[in-house]
Amino acid sequence: MKPETTQFRVKAAATLDNKTVLQSLEHVYTGFHEGRLTAAADTPNWEELRTKGKAIKDHTIAHLDYYLGLLADNVEKNGGHVFFAEDAAEAREHVVKLAHDRNVKTVIKSKSMVSEEMALADALIDAGIEAVETDLGEYIIQLAGETPYHLIAPAIHKSREDVAALLDDDFKNGDPVPGADELTMLARAKLRAVFERADMSVTGVNFAVAESGSIALVTNEGNGRMSTSVPRIHVAVMGMEKIVPSIQDLSTMLRILIRSATGQRITSYITMVNGPRKPDEEEGPEEFHLVIMNNGRDKLLADPQMRESLNCIRCGACLNACPVYRKVGGHAYGWVYPGPIGSVVSPVMTGLKDAHDLPNASSLCGACHEVCPVKINIPRMLLELRWRAAEGKSDSRERASSVKERMLWKSWRIGMMGRRRFDLGARISRWLLRPMSKRGWIKKAPPPLSGWTTTRDFPLAASKSLKQRLADRKKPGGTNRDRP
Amino acid sequence: MPEDPSTQPRPEHVTLFATCMVDQLAPGVGESTVEVLEYLGLEVDFLDDQTCCAQPAFNSGFRSEALPVARRFVELFEKVEGPIVVPSGSCAAMVRNYYRDLFRDDPDLVERARRVGDRLYEFTEFIDRFFGNDAITGRVNDTATYHKCCHLIRELGVDGPPLELLENVDGLEMRPLERADVCCGFGGAFSVKMADISSAILDEKLDNIEAAGVNTVIAADTGCIYQMQGGLRRRGSDVQVVHIAEILAKSISGPAQTGTRAR
Numbered sequence: 001m002k003p004e005t006t007q008f009r010v011k012a013a014a015t016l017d018n019k020t021v022l023q024s025l026e027h028v029y030t031g032f033h034e035g036r037l038t039a040a041a042d043t044p045n046w047e048e049l050r051t052k053g054k055a056i057k058d059h060t061i062a063h064l065d066y067y068l069g070l071l072a073d074n075v076e077k078n079g080g081h082v083f084f085a086e087d088a089a090e091a092r093e094h095v096v097k098l099a100h101d102r103n104v105k106t107v108i109k110s111k112s113m114v115s116e117e118m119a120l121a122d123a124l125i126d127a128g129i130e131a132v133e134t135d136l137g138e139y140i141i142q143l144a145g146e147t148p149y150h151l152i153a154p155a156i157h158k159s160r161e162d163v164a165a166l167l168d169d170d171f172k173n174g175d176p177v178p179g180a181d182e183l184t185m186l187a188r189a190k191l192r193a194v195f196e197r198a199d200m201s202v203t204g205v206n207f208a209v210a211e212s213g214s215i216a217l218v219t220n221e222g223n224g225r226m227s228t229s230v231p232r233i234h235v236a237v238m239g240m241e242k243i244v245p246s247i248q249d250l251s252t253m254l255r256i257l258i259r260s261a262t263g264q265r266i267t268s269y270i271t272m273v274n275g276p277r278k279p280d281e282e283e284g285p286e287e288f289h290l291v292i293m294n295n296g297r298d299k300l301l302a303d304p305q306m307r308e309s310l311n312c313i314r315c316g317a318c319l320n321a322c323p324v325y326r327k328v329g330g331h332a333y334g335w336v337y338p339g340p341i342g343s344v345v346s347p348v349m350t351g352l353k354d355a356h357d358l359p360n361a362s363s364l365c366g367a368c369h370e371v372c373p374v375k376i377n378i379p380r381m382l383l384e385l386r387w388r389a390a391e392g393k394s395d396s397r398e399r400a401s402s403v404k405e406r407m408l409w410k411s412w413r414i415g416m417m418g419r420r421r422f423d424l425g426a427r428i429s430r431w432l433l434r435p436m437s438k439r440g441w442i443k444k445a446p447p448p449l450s451g452w453t454t455t456r457d458f459p460l461a462a463s464k465s466l467k468q469r470l471a472d473r474k475k476p477g478g479t480n481r482d483r484p
Numbered sequence: 485m486p487e488d489p490s491t492q493p494r495p496e497h498v499t500l501f502a503t504c505m506v507d508q509l510a511p512g513v514g515e516s517t518v519e520v521l522e523y524l525g526l527e528v529d530f531l532d533d534q535t536c537c538a539q540p541a542f543n544s545g546f547r548s549e550a551l552p553v554a555r556r557f558v559e560l561f562e563k564v565e566g567p568i569v570v571p572s573g574s575c576a577a578m579v580r581n582y583y584r585d586l587f588r589d590d591p592d593l594v595e596r597a598r599r600v601g602d603r604l605y606e607f608t609e610f611i612d613r614f615f616g617n618d619a620i621t622g623r624v625n626d627t628a629t630y631h632k633c634c635h636l637i638r639e640l641g642v643d644g645p646p647l648e649l650l651e652n653v654d655g656l657e658m659r660p661l662e663r664a665d666v667c668c669g670f671g672g673a674f675s676v677k678m679a680d681i682s683s684a685i686l687d688e689k690l691d692n693i694e695a696a697g698v699n700t701v702i703a704a705d706t707g708c709i710y711q712m713q714g715g716l717r718r719r720g721s722d723v724q725v726v727h728i729a730e731i732l733a734k735s736i737s738g739p740a741q742t743g744t745r746a747r
Binding site: 009013016102176185323324327328358362364366369385387389391393401405409410411417418419423426448449452455457458459464466467470473 | 504506509514517518533534536541543545548552582638666672675676681682684685710711715720
């Protein structure tokens with residue numbers, strides 16, 4: 001997927017004006033976020049599990065080369081094939097070639113963010129192969145010709161009416177809108193036929209288990225299970241960080257992933273795949289391929305300040321908790337990964353220069369850090385990226401700040417380096433803004449404060465600083481009580 | 485982990501770090517902080533040379549501008565002994581949690597900053613830790629709600645103490661605030677740089693405030709207070725947003741409370 005991170009402000013503004021989408025985005029809070037809170041409260045050792053999850057991921061990422069080697073060996077021992085792809089293009093070409101070489105006519109896809117990085121469905125279609133998304137949300141998005149809006153709820157921004165218009169060819173504006181069940185059955189009927197004729201599936205990987213060479217898929221619709229059992233070829237695509245050492249580790253990770261994602265204790269389906277059908281087995285695919293993709297993850301790995309972001313298990317909890325995501329929506333972030341985690345990984349994976357608005361689009365409220373199942377300190381990394389974008393210290397090409405901005409902060413520093421300058425600065429601001437003020441508040445301030453006063457009154461500096469007032473207080477009979 | 489205040493040796497002297505915003509925009513909050521601390525029997529010192537903790541520049545990414553200002557803060561406050569009290573969770577978090585990132589190329593400075601940070605407390609955290617949340621028993625007749633400032637709860641882990649302090653104020657009817665722990669949208673420079681997003685987040689907060697049906701909103705960080713008050717004023721609302729130090733100071737200033745010092 002081609003990054004469009006430069007469009008953040010434009011796309012964010014569009015969402016801010018779209019009441020229907022904002023209403024839909026409420027569900028990520030009332031549904032997922034509050035569900036997560038309940039699930040966490042109902043899990044007695046919840047904090048312990050998070051700590052354990054973080055330790056597992058820290059360890060795995062620190063020894064990633066070892067575990068990737070072990071995984072590849074074990075997948076091959078199980079009869080599968082492993083392909084390491086340097087970037088999205090290489091991964092895409094590999095899968096398209098696989099399909100082409102094996103005379104594949106129809107590919108069914110189950111949900112995978114990595115395949116979004118690869119823009120795989122479009123590439124298959126361009127190669128003359130039918131490629132259909134089978135996760136309901138992804139299917140809706142594919143019909144709409146869009147990209148996912150959320151890590152686990154790709155079509156969260158679509159209203160029931162939108163969905164009806166996409167799924168039901170006879171639906172016209174103004175018709176009574178069918179219920180969710182009815183719409184789901186409609187999609188099911190359409191997808192069932194595709195499942196039956198599919199000769200290849202592409203799935204994602206929630207976790208790959210190094211010691212056994214298995215992959216785990218977490219779904220609620222059963223499409224993952226259908227995808228991994230019906231077609232003759234199964235291709236699983238994963239980012240190279242989606243790995244855990246052992247089955248025991250997998251059990252910890254599944255517990256925190258599922259609760260953090262949907263608030264469920266367990267999803268309807270957890271599918272484990274241990275390679276292709278064995279000679280003595282009756283069902284399952286004849287071929288199993290695992291595509292392990294880098295696509296810029298090595299940049300995160302090589303960057304001690306950003307490496308922790310590879311711990312992400314893509315649960316989406318940070319999106320649901322984020323007040324910014326809930327106002328700007330998923331498309332504003334301009335690449336595959338939206339929300340707080342997207343603001344951290346996209347700039348490194350696709351280039352900070354174009355994506356510098358992303359780390360700045362945060363109030364640093366810390367809700368993302370608070371909910372993260374593996375305790376990724378996202379605010380810290382946002383600050384790191386702000387620094388790189390503002391000053392370009394580690395790489396001058398990354399610098400995205402304007403001369404005006406740099407001058408502003410230089411003057412700020414000069415003003416803060418001495419008490420007399422600090423007081424003088426406050427006096428000058430008061431003197432400048434006072435003519436525009438009424439009873440200590442300003443309705444319309446000049447830049448750089450004009451953004452503030454479009455929606456909020458701004459306070460005038462006080463007539464006396466605290467230092468002066470405390471000095472007055474010490475004078476005999478001095479009191480400042482009842483002064484504004 | 486909150487410790488039992490009765491086992492904590494109570495300080496007799498504290499140094500106030502006002503924060504730049506309180507110093508120049510809201511000195512009343514600073515005075516209220518002093519009044520409450522004095523009510524607790526503390527001698528409060530104010531270092532006249534203080535300016536800012538450097539958070540605004542740091543959060544905007546301008547670390548080379550933030551660094552000398554932060555170093556100046558450390559040099560100033562390492563000269564005094566005893567607890568340092570800050571009426572802001574956000575500025576306290578800057579010193580305690582982020583100086584180590586800002587100073588990371590200078591391990592000596594990191595260590596000096598840690599020693600200052602170890603005895604630097606946010607205002608309500610300080611009262612709760614050394615005096616207990618029942619140390620202030622005053623009276624204010626008002627109907628209010630409490631907004632949980634992000635850095636206070638998430639960076640410092642101070643969640644309960646402010647509300648407990650408020651529950652001990654006679655006559656103060658505290659009403660629940662829906663989504664009290666969701667950000668008000670301030671975020672420092674974010675409120676100006678991405679004003680439209682900041683305002684959209686604020687709108688949700690103000691809707692919840694208006695639904696709470698109160699006269700007063702209490703918060704513990706001046707930035708959040710101006711964000712909410714500025715927005716309420718623009719809406720034409722009469723609801724006042726005040727700092728928790730102001731309410732507590734008011735509660736102990738009435739005639740009935742004269743001479744009822746904690747010790």
